[in-house]
Amino acid sequence: MDSEPAPGSTPYDTARAHGRAARRTAALDTASELLERHGPGALTMRRIATELGCSTTVLYTIFGGKSGIAEQLWLEGFDRLDRAVRSVHEPDPLARLTGMGQAYRANALSNRAYYAVMFQRAIPGFEPSAQAYAASLRPLHALAGAVEECIGAGVFAPADPMHIARVLWAASHGAVSLEIVGYEGAIDAEERYECLMRAAAAWFMAGGGG
Known part of the structure; x- marks a missing residue:
């Protein structure tokens, strides 16, 4: 799977400083925004990870999968x-x-x-x-x-x-x-x-x- 992105000002970077619960919420908010803007076809692990600014490994670790x-x-x-x-x-x-x-x-x-x-x-x-x-x-x-x-x-x-x-x-x-x-x-x-x-x-x- 892809590696952790470099530090920056992504939603994931912001949430990471506040613990696992904040990372989970940030990921879910990102997924919900994709769903609202682009429909269920946009809910792929890679698309969510890209929008969130993290690796797909992070998402699999938190959620297990789609x-x-x-x-x-x-x-x-x-x-x-x-x-x-x-x-x-x-x-x-x-x-x-x-x-x-x-x-x-x-x-x-x-x-x-x-x-x-x-x-x-x-x-x-x-x-x-x-x-x-x-x-x-x-x-x-x-x-x-x-x-x-x-x-x-x-x-x-x-x-x-x-x-x-x-x-x-x-x-x-x-x-x-x-x-x-x-x-x-x-x-x-x-x-x-x-x-x-x-x-x-x-x-x-x-x-x-x-």
Whole structure:
């Protein structure tokens, strides 16, 4: 395999000073940018290494191969989503749930290539391992926890928190997916999204809705 490139100002050189986790993130961001700009055909070890400014040996050491990069893109995407929704700390349970919905949208718009790997089968043939799929459910469980608090506070009528979380996730995902692909344009997208979130939540409100 090719040798380590000479020191310079490449993304890899910048990340190398901050340890293995930083090198992994830099490689995944490089791969995601290639995917977004050029499609899945650009996701070769050599192309990623060239863009990153490292040897292919480095990539094989970190990821094991192209399939490893695909799985790590999936995991990184869900890790970012999980961190985003868990970063909402509103004391009011409904406000926290609303904030989590807003965090979902903001994260998707900021990480479009990761979102495509997570939900749009952007890498043909990729299937996450059982372990990776289990890890991908963490954001959903965080959402269900917020729903459970809404039920406990009397905001939502008693129901299965996971069922409500899945409905809210589906509504959010549908709106965000349409926005990302440009359907009907981005004008008033945020307002439409917030209207949808309020309508979906209202269905489960105590004393009304469904």
